Amino acid sequence: MSVENKTYRLRSCVAIVKTKRFVEFFDSNLRTGFSIELDYPEIIGLLHHFDGSLSVNDVSCLYPEISTAELCTLVLFLQNKSVLIEVDEPYLQPDINYRPRLINTLESYFHSTSEVRRSIYQGSKANILIIGLGAVGSWVLHCLVKVGVQNITVMDNDNVELSNLHRQDLFFEADVGTPKVIAARNNIKQAYDVDITAVCKKMESVEDLSLTDFPDLVINCADSPSVDTTSKIVSDFCLNHKIPHIIGGGYNLHLTLIGQVIIPGVTACLHCFDKILSPTNAAELFGVKKLNRKYRKIGSMGPVCGVSASITATEAIKVIFGVPIRFLAVVNKRLEFNLSTFDFGAFSVERDITCAYCATD
Amino acid sequence: MEALAYDPVLKIKDSVDVYVSTGESDVCTIQFYHINTRQKLSIRIAPSFSDVLAALDGLSPLSKILKSFAFELDPVELKSIFEYLVAKGVLEHPTIEDPNSRYSRQINFLSDWIFGLSSNKAHEQIINSNVVIFGVGAVGSSIAINLARAGVSKFTFVDNKVLSSQSAERHPFFSAKEVGEAKVDALKRHLEKINSAVRVTCVREKLLPLTDLSSLVDDATLVVNTADEPYIGHTSVKLGRYLWGKKIPLYVAGGFDAHLMSTGDFYIPGESVCIDCCSGFFSAALADWKPTYKVHKTNSAKTHIIGGSGGTYSMSLFSASYACIQLLNYLAGGDAYKFRISQRGEFIIGKGEIEWVEILAKEGCNVCGK
Numbered sequence: 001m002s003v004e005n006k007t008y009r010l011r012s013c014v015a016i017v018k019t020k021r022f023v024e025f026f027d028s029n030l031r032t033g034f035s036i037e038l039d040y041p042e043i044i045g046l047l048h049h050f051d052g053s054l055s056v057n058d059v060s061c062l063y064p065e066i067s068t069a070e071l072c073t074l075v076l077f078l079q080n081k082s083v084l085i086e087v088d089e090p091y092l093q094p095d096i097n098y099r100p101r102l103i104n105t106l107e108s109y110f111h112s113t114s115e116v117r118r119s120i121y122q123g124s125k126a127n128i129l130i131i132g133l134g135a136v137g138s139w140v141l142h143c144l145v146k147v148g149v150q151n152i153t154v155m156d157n158d159n160v161e162l163s164n165l166h167r168q169d170l171f172f173e174a175d176v177g178t179p180k181v182i183a184a185r186n187n188i189k190q191a192y193d194v195d196i197t198a199v200c201k202k203m204e205s206v207e208d209l210s211l212t213d214f215p216d217l218v219i220n221c222a223d224s225p226s227v228d229t230t231s232k233i234v235s236d237f238c239l240n241h242k243i244p245h246i247i248g249g250g251y252n253l254h255l256t257l258i259g260q261v262i263i264p265g266v267t268a269c270l271h272c273f274d275k276i277l278s279p280t281n282a283a284e285l286f287g288v289k290k291l292n293r294k295y296r297k298i299g300s301m302g303p304v305c306g307v308s309a310s311i312t313a314t315e316a317i318k319v320i321f322g323v324p325i326r327f328l329a330v331v332n333k334r335l336e337f338n339l340s341t342f343d344f345g346a347f348s349v350e351r352d353i354t355c356a357y358c359a360t361d
Numbered sequence: 362m363e364a365l366a367y368d369p370v371l372k373i374k375d376s377v378d379v380y381v382s383t384g385e386s387d388v389c390t391i392q393f394y395h396i397n398t399r400q401k402l403s404i405r406i407a408p409s410f411s412d413v414l415a416a417l418d419g420l421s422p423l424s425k426i427l428k429s430f431a432f433e434l435d436p437v438e439l440k441s442i443f444e445y446l447v448a449k450g451v452l453e454h455p456t457i458e459d460p461n462s463r464y465s466r467q468i469n470f471l472s473d474w475i476f477g478l479s480s481n482k483a484h485e486q487i488i489n490s491n492v493v494i495f496g497v498g499a500v501g502s503s504i505a506i507n508l509a510r511a512g513v514s515k516f517t518f519v520d521n522k523v524l525s526s527q528s529a530e531r532h533p534f535f536s537a538k539e540v541g542e543a544k545v546d547a548l549k550r551h552l553e554k555i556n557s558a559v560r561v562t563c564v565r566e567k568l569l570p571l572t573d574l575s576s577l578v579d580d581a582t583l584v585v586n587t588a589d590e591p592y593i594g595h596t597s598v599k600l601g602r603y604l605w606g607k608k609i610p611l612y613v614a615g616g617f618d619a620h621l622m623s624t625g626d627f628y629i630p631g632e633s634v635c636i637d638c639c640s641g642f643f644s645a646a647l648a649d650w651k652p653t654y655k656v657h658k659t660n661s662a663k664t665h666i667i668g669g670s671g672g673t674y675s676m677s678l679f680s681a682s683y684a685c686i687q688l689l690n691y692l693a694g695g696d697a698y699k700f701r702i703s704q705r706g707e708f709i710i711g712k713g714e715i716e717w718v719e720i721l722a723k724e725g726c727n728v729c730g731k
Contacts, residue, residue, distance in 0.1 A: 299469030
């Protein structure tokens with residue numbers, strides 16, 4: 001179909017400001033904007049006509065002083081910038097009723113309603129594996145359920161303890177003593193009528209991950225015996241099968257860390273990070289050993305884990321719903337939240353194209 | 362060693378990493394690293410001292426620990442080193458009896474984050490707080506849940522709305538069976554499942570210009586506002602003016618439409634700018650920003666504008682978690698919250714960075730006197 005016969009809608013979350021020479025556009029969901037030089041005084045009124053029912057031709061008839069070709073050029077430019085969205089398929093009524101905010105979130109990343117519909121379908125059906133239901137995993141799980149992801153598998157072998165309740169989501173006093181995966185499954189079923197798959201097992205090797213169907217995304221929130229060990233297992237499995245994965249943070253000794261999203265063959269993998277991080281660590285620790293203390297029990301606080309989990313889940317949602325990779329924030333870097341300055345720092349790592357682990361050929 | 366006058370029970374703080382240099386035979390450098398605040402402290406000492414450090418278990422008196430070592434240490438010197446390390450916040454006299462008790466991990470955390478106050482006392486201040494929350498939507502309820510998990514035991518919730526099916530998107534206390542029930546009542550039940558000791562007062566009202574605040578907020582330790590109807594600026598000005606006079610802090614949370622992952626504004630009499638300076642500041646800053654938003658008549662949704670505000674629970678959880686880090690630091694008697702006290706941050710979802718705006722007081726303001 002040619003552009004003039006297509007239908008577009010000006011997205012209601014886009015703020016438009018007109019000055020003498022410029023028109024500024026601001027997507028209030030993403031909080032990003034741009035401006036174009038344009039002195040046509042009727043521009044805002046013109047754009048308001050794109051209401052999802054009129055075609056470009058219909059609007060063009062209302063503005064005879066503008067050529068249709070010129071209008072089509074402007075429309076395509078603003079569609080590419082996600083100011084206008086092409087309305088080529090209606091949204092499903094249940095999605096409009098029950099998850100309008102998800103639709104609106106996704107509209108910032110796509111160019112047509114059919115793309116948004118496909119994205120919602122893809123996300124709802126995606127297979128997600130979360131390893132570890134602790135101070136990060138429990139919050140991430142809840143975030144994914146609430147966005148309508150239907151097929152989630154959780155793997156953990158711990159029971160809910162009273163000392164977990166101050167920092168972990170989804171668990172209540174009545175759950176103390178119950179395996180975490182079972183308590184989470186039951187509480188999600190009760191609140192949302194969604195069935196997640198509970199695997200009461202500790203991940204100890206790559207073989208443990210082959211128990212399930214190949215997931216579309218693996219999120220590692222497990223820190224036992226150590227984050228290095230669990231991340232290595234997840235990385236080995238996911239790089240081998242080209243599965244996107246996220247190295248979570250917010251756990252013991254890495255309370256303020258927000259780990260990276262890894263898209264195999266596209267973004268820096270765990271080993272690309274290690275290559276940069278190991279020399280840094282080694283230089284600092286040359287001729288130094290860490291004091292071994294068997295009596296250590298590290299401190300933790302719920303909302304600090306929550307900050308880490310919220311960013312991890314927000315990134316995971318982009319991956320799950322097929323948002324283009326350029327919109328991901330925590331790739332080729334990891335973030336660290338500073339508890340004194342209340343701000344984030346970033347550690348950036350470029351993908352090593354010679355990396356033996358994530359090379360594409 | 363039998364008659365050791367100085368015989369404390371000690372442990373290395375759990376939040377401190379300890380590194381020992383291995384290059385020299387008769388002396389070593391021991392470096393203590395506070396993993397949360399990233400501060401470092403180094404001492405030069407005999408290598409055998411590191412073995413003593415590693416053996417500190419927080420249970421046995423020093424004399425008992427030293428018995429298992431074959432070497433002799435000068436008790437006077439030992440005392441001065443240990444007292445120095447306690448003063449520097451590296452060693453502590455253990456305060457928690459049961460390391461697996463409900464809040465032990467949080468108390469541990471506080472010991473490294475709150476200074477000038479024992480971590481038990483800091484935690485007690487959290488427990489004894491009375492928090493009033495206006496608006497228990499996505500962010501307000503998330504703040505309530507986070508604070509209740511942290512131990513806050515007394516709440517008042519003010520909100521007149523009921524749970525709808527659409528609340529499943531962002532309200533963390535949502536339950537399909539409770540659709541149609543008052544949000545304040547459903548949230549109360551949710552908190553009671555988390556902590557049976559919690560005491561919640563529910564007020565099914567909307568904050569209006571004529572609402573009498575005194576009965577709602579006069580006993581509050583602090584007040585949180587997330588009520589964005591008719592407009593969060595208006596409800597905040599009403600609350601802010603009243604609470605300033607009562608010397609009660611107000612936290613206006615972020616995370617609402619067009620600010621889906623923002624940090625909140627903390628108004629503390631004597632410390633921050635006042636609410637009128639803040640709203641004046643933004644009016645002036647945005648004087649030239651007159652945006653138009655188009656809501657189409659063809660909109661197919663009855664409850665929410667398609668194409669309008671987005672947002673997921675993960676995003677409102679960010680604003681709520683960020684708010685609770687600041688609130689808990691304040692409630693526990695810390696001072697880290699002051700670092701961003703009159704600043705507003707917007708977390709940019711596509712970048713993973715916060716963009717900050719410093720809120721300036723009006724010159725010669727006779728309320729906040731900034």
